[in-house]
Amino acid sequence: MNTSYLIIVLCLLGCLGATIPVFMSLFFTSILGFVYFTDMPIMMLAQTLFRSMDNFALVVVLFFILCGNIMTAGSIVDKLIKVANAVVGFFPGGLAMAGILACGMFGAISGSTVATVVAIGGFMIPALMENQYDEKFSVGIMTTAPILGVIIPPSISMILYSMVSNDSLAALFMTGFVPGFMIIVAMSLYSYFYCRNRNFKRSPAPTFKELIAVLKNGFWALMLPVLIFGGIFSGVFTANEAAVVACVYAFVVELFIHRDMKFNKVKDVVVSSAVTSATLLIIVAGATAFGRYLTLEQIPAQIADAVVSQVHSAWAFLLIVNIMLLIVGMFMDIISATLILAPILLPILPEYGINSLHFGLLMTVNLGIGYCTPPLGVSLYITGALVNRGLIYVSKAVMPFLAIQIVILLILTYWPDLVLFLPRFFYGQ
Amino acid sequence: MIAKSFKTIDRIFSFFEEWTIFIAVMVGLISLFVNVVLRYTIHYSLAWSEELIREIIIYTTFIGCSAAIKNRSMIRIDALPQIVPSLKKALDYFSHFCTLGYSVLMCILGWQMAALQVETQQSTIILGIPLVILYAILPLMGGMMFIRTIMAMWEDFTGQQVDK
Numbered sequence: 001m002n003t004s005y006l007i008i009v010l011c012l013l014g015c016l017g018a019t020i021p022v023f024m025s026l027f028f029t030s031i032l033g034f035v036y037f038t039d040m041p042i043m044m045l046a047q048t049l050f051r052s053m054d055n056f057a058l059v060v061v062l063f064f065i066l067c068g069n070i071m072t073a074g075s076i077v078d079k080l081i082k083v084a085n086a087v088v089g090f091f092p093g094g095l096a097m098a099g100i101l102a103c104g105m106f107g108a109i110s111g112s113t114v115a116t117v118v119a120i121g122g123f124m125i126p127a128l129m130e131n132q133y134d135e136k137f138s139v140g141i142m143t144t145a146p147i148l149g150v151i152i153p154p155s156i157s158m159i160l161y162s163m164v165s166n167d168s169l170a171a172l173f174m175t176g177f178v179p180g181f182m183i184i185v186a187m188s189l190y191s192y193f194y195c196r197n198r199n200f201k202r203s204p205a206p207t208f209k210e211l212i213a214v215l216k217n218g219f220w221a222l223m224l225p226v227l228i229f230g231g232i233f234s235g236v237f238t239a240n241e242a243a244v245v246a247c248v249y250a251f252v253v254e255l256f257i258h259r260d261m262k263f264n265k266v267k268d269v270v271v272s273s274a275v276t277s278a279t280l281l282i283i284v285a286g287a288t289a290f291g292r293y294l295t296l297e298q299i300p301a302q303i304a305d306a307v308v309s310q311v312h313s314a315w316a317f318l319l320i321v322n323i324m325l326l327i328v329g330m331f332m333d334i335i336s337a338t339l340i341l342a343p344i345l346l347p348i349l350p351e352y353g354i355n356s357l358h359f360g361l362l363m364t365v366n367l368g369i370g371y372c373t374p375p376l377g378v379s380l381y382i383t384g385a386l387v388n389r390g391l392i393y394v395s396k397a398v399m400p401f402l403a404i405q406i407v408i409l410l411i412l413t414y415w416p417d418l419v420l421f422l423p424r425f426f427y428g429q
Numbered sequence: 430m431i432a433k434s435f436k437t438i439d440r441i442f443s444f445f446e447e448w449t450i451f452i453a454v455m456v457g458l459i460s461l462f463v464n465v466v467l468r469y470t471i472h473y474s475l476a477w478s479e480e481l482i483r484e485i486i487i488y489t490t491f492i493g494c495s496a497a498i499k500n501r502s503m504i505r506i507d508a509l510p511q512i513v514p515s516l517k518k519a520l521d522y523f524s525h526f527c528t529l530g531y532s533v534l535m536c537i538l539g540w541q542m543a544a545l546q547v548e549t550q551q552s553t554i555i556l557g558i559p560l561v562i563l564y565a566i567l568p569l570m571g572g573m574m575f576i577r578t579i580m581a582m583w584e585d586f587t588g589q590q591v592d593k
Contacts, residue, residue, distance in 0.1 A: 019510060019520045020527045021503040027531065046538035050567060053487045056479050062486065063458070237465070244461040267451045271496070274450045278493025279504050281486070331508045376508050 004037045005299065012290075022336045023286030030286075033293040040296070045289045052288035056240065057163055058281055063243035064154045065280075066273040067224075067250050068110035073269050074254035074261045076221045077119045080105045081127075083218040088188070090205035093195030095131055096141050097188040099124040103145040104184050107152035108225035111159070113334070113371045116149030117142070117379045125386055131201040135387060137194065140397035143383040144405060145187060147368040150334060152180040154228060154243070157334045157367065160284065161360040164342040169239045170232050171423040175361040178419060179412055186404050220253045233426060280335050287339035294343060304348040314352035318413050321345065322366055326406075329370020330377070337367050357423055358416045365412060369405050372398050432589060435580050439499070439591045442573060446496045450489050457485040477555045484553070484563060491566050495573035498528070498581060499591075518585075525582045532575035539567025 011032050015025030027049070034040050071077075084098040084105065091097060103120050110116055121142040128138035150157055153173035162169040206214070215222075228246050231237035237245060254261040261269075294300055311317045328337050342363065349356055372379045374395035384394040412419055460478040468474045497503050505524070510517035543564040551560040580591045 015527075016506045017509050018527075019505050019507055019524045021505045021524070023504075024527060024531050028527070031534075043538055043541060046535070046542060046567065050487070050542070050564065053490050054483050055486070056483055058486050059457075059461070059482055062454070062489070066454070066458075241461070241465050244458060245465060247458055248462050267447065270451050270454050271447045274454050274489045275493045275496045275500065275502065278490045279497045279502055281490045282494050283504060285490070332506055333504060336504060336506075376511060 004033075005297075008033050008037075008293075016332075023282045026283070026286030026290040026340070030289045030293040033297070038293070038296055045292065048289045048292050049285045052285045053281065055163075057159075058284070060154075060159055060169075060240050060243045061156060061280060062274065062277040063240075063247050064111050064156065064159070065277045066270065067243065067246045068112070068115055069269050069273045069276075070247065070250040070254055070261070071109055071221070071224070072115065072119050073265055074250075075258055076109070076254075077102075077106065077123060079218040079221045081120070081123060082214050083222065085203065086206045086211050086214040089203045091192060092202065093188075093191035093193075093200070094202055095124075095128055095200075096133065096137070096191040096195065099128065099142055100145045100148075100184055100187050100191070103148045104152055104180060105222070105225070107146075107148040107150070107180065108154075108228070109221075110149050111154045111156040113146050113149045113368060114378055114382070116146035117371075117382050121146060121379075121383050122386060125383065133195070133200050134198075135389075136393070136397040139383050139387055139389065139394055140399070140401050141187065141191065143379045143394060143398050144372050144401035145183075146379060147365075147371065147405065148180055148183060150368045150371075151176050151183065151365055153177075154239075155364060156280065157338050157364050158360060159239075160280075160335060161338050161342055161363060163284075164339065165346055165356045165360060167357055167360065168427065171427045172357055172360050173229075173232065173239075174423040174426060175357050175419045176364070177422060179361060179365055179408065182408050182411075183405065186408060187401060190400065190404060220257055224249060224253075283336055283339055287336075287343075290340070291343050300344050300347045303344055304351060307348050308351045314354060315414065317348070317352050318354070318362070322362070322409065322413060325363060325366040326369065326373065329367045330373045330375065332370070333378070334364070334367040334370065337370075338363060355416060355420060358419050361419050362409070362413055365405075365409050369402065369409065372402060374398075431583065432591075435583065435591045438576060439580065442495070442577065443499070443592075446492055446573075450492060450496070453485045453488055457482045480553060480555045484556075484558065487563060488566055491570040492573070495570060495577050498574055498577040501581070521585055522582070525578055525585075528578045529575060532571040532578065535571030535574070536568045539564060539569075539571055543568065 008029060012025060012029040015028055016022065020028070027045070030045055031042055034042050034045060081098065081102045084101040085095065088094050088097040088101055099120065102124065103116055106116050106120055125138050125142050128142070129135055153176045155173070155176060158172050158176065159169060162172045224246060227249055228242050231242045231245065232239055255263065307317070311320065325337070328341065345359070346356060349359055371377045374380060374391065380391060380394045380398065384391060460475065460481055464475045464478045510520055543561050546559070546561040546564050552558055553560065553563070584591055
C-alpha cells in the first residue's frame with residue numbers, strides 16, 4: 001500500500017479516536033488529502049460540503065426523525081405496549097414478548113435504535129421487574145430487542161445507505177421485514193423457554209371485548225405504519241412524501257385525537273428533531289467531502305482489486321466483512337460507519353456477485369448489533385443507567401440475546417433469497 | 430461579568446436558532462404536504478416546493494450544528510476517554526480546539542464562496558434567491574460555532590453552565 005494512503009487512514013483514525021466530531025474528522029482528513037496529495041483547491045471541498053446538502057432526498061431523514069419524536073412526545077409508547085401486551089401477554093414470558101413486539105411496532109414508526117431503547121426500554125424494564133422477572137433477563141432483552149428500530153423500516157441507516165448505493169429506498173426497506181420478523185420470533189421463543197419453568201407473573205388472557213377495547217385505543221397509533229408502508233409500497237407516495245404525510249398525521253393524532261401533546265411542546269419537538277437530523281446530515285456532508293477525495297485518488301477501486309486478489313470466494317468475503325463490521329460496530333455508530341464504509345465496500349460487491357440490497361441489509365443488522373456489543377455499545381450504557389448497573393453486568397446480561405442475533409445475521413448472510421424474495425416479488429429486483 | 434455576557438449571547442443565539450429552525454421546518458412541512466394534496470386533488474404541483482425544501486435542509490443542517498454544540502450532541506466516537514478516563518479532559522479541550530479551527534475555516538472558505546457568488550450574480554433557478562444568501566450560511570455557521578465552542582470551553586473550565 002502507498003504511504004500516502006497510510007497517512008490518510010492514520011489521520012482519519014487519529015481524528016476519530018481523539019473524539020473530534022465525526023464529520024470534522026472526515027473533513028480534516030479530506031483537507032489533508034487534497035492539500036498534500038492532489039492539486040485541487042480546498043475551496044472545492046467547502047463547495048462539496050454545501051452542495052451535498054442540496055439534495056431533496058435528505059428530507060426523508062429530517063421528517064422520519066420528526067415523526068418518531070412527535071409520537072414519543074405523545075402517548076403512543078404507552079398504547080403500543082398495551083396492544084402488545086394484550087396480544088402476547090398471557091403466554092409464559094408474555095410480558096417479555098410484549099416488550100419485544102412493542103420494539104418491533106415502535107421500529108415501524110421510528111428509524112433509530114437509541115430512540116427505541118429510551119422509549120420502550122425505559123418503560124418495560126421496570127414493568128418486567130415489577131412482575132418478578134429477574135433483572136438480568138429484563139435488562140438483557142430490553143437492551144437487545146431495540147435493534148428492531150433500525151431493521152424494521154423506516155430506518156435512518158437504510159436511507160443513507162440507499163443514497164450511497166443508489167438502490168431504490170422502497171426496495172431496501174422491503175428487505176427489513178423478514179429479518180425483523182425473525183428476530184421477534186427467535187427472541188420471543190427464547191423468552192418462552194426461559195420463563196416457562198420460572199414463576200413469573202402472567203397476565204390472564206384478555207377477553208375478546210378487552211382485546212377490541214385495547215386495539216381501539218391503539219388504533220390511531222397502529223395506523224401510522226400502515227399509512228407509511230401502504231403509501232410507499234403501493235406507490236401512492238414516494239418515501240419523501242410518506243415521511244411528510246406521516247408527520248402531519250402524527251401531529252393531527254397527537255394534538256387533536258389523543259390530545260397528549262400540548263401546543264407549546266410543538267416547537268421543542270420540531271427543534272430537537274431538526275438538531276438531531278443536523279448532527280446526522282452533517283456527517284453526510286463530511287462523508288461526501290471524504291468520498292470526493294477517495295474517488296479522485298480511485299481508492300475504492302484499488303481496495304477492490306486488492307481484496308479480490310486475496311479473497312477468492314463470496315462466502316469468505318462476507319465472513320470477513322461481517323467480522324470487520326462487528327468490530328467496527330463496537331466503536332462507531334451505525335450512521336458514521338455506513339457512510340464511511342459503504343462507498344469503500346460497494347465497488348467490491350459486483351466482483352462476488354453480491355446484491356447491494358442484500359449487503360445493505362447485512363450492514364444494517366450487523367452495525368445495529370454493534371449498539372449492544374461491549375465495550376462501547378450505546379444501548380448498554382442507556383439500560384445500565386436505567387437500572388444503576390455497571391457495564392460488566394449489562395454485558396453479561398445481553399450475551400444470550402447477542403448470540404441469537406449473530407446466528408440470525410449468519411443465516412441472513414448465507415441465505416440471500418430469504419432477504420431478497422420480498423423486494424423481488426414486489427419490485428422484480 | 431463573563432458569565433453574564435455569555436448568558437446574554439446564549440439567549441440571543443438560542444432564540445435565533447430555535448425560531449428560525451422551527452419556522453423553516455414548519456414551512457417546509459406544510460409546503461410539501463400541500464404539494465401532495467394538490468397533486469392528488471387537482472393534479473397540480475408546486476414547482477418551488479422542492480427547491481424551497483432543499484434550501485431549508487441546508488439551513489437547518491448548518492445552523493442546527495451550532496445548536497448541537499451547545500447540547501453537546503455532535504456525533505463523535507468516545508471510545509478512548511471511556512477506556513482511559515484520565516484522558517477525557519485533555520481530549521475534550523483538543524476536540525474543542527479542532528472545532529474552533531473548523532469554524533475559522535468555514536468562515537474563511539464560506540466568505541470566499543459567498544464573495545464569488547456576488548461576482549457572478551447567481552441565483553436559484555425557480556425562487557430566484559441570490560446564491561450569496563445561501564452561501565452566507567457557511568460563514569454564519571462558522572461564527573456561531575466558534576462562539577458556542579468558546580462558551581462550551583468556558584463551561585468545562587469553570588464547571589458552570591452558560592444558561593443557568
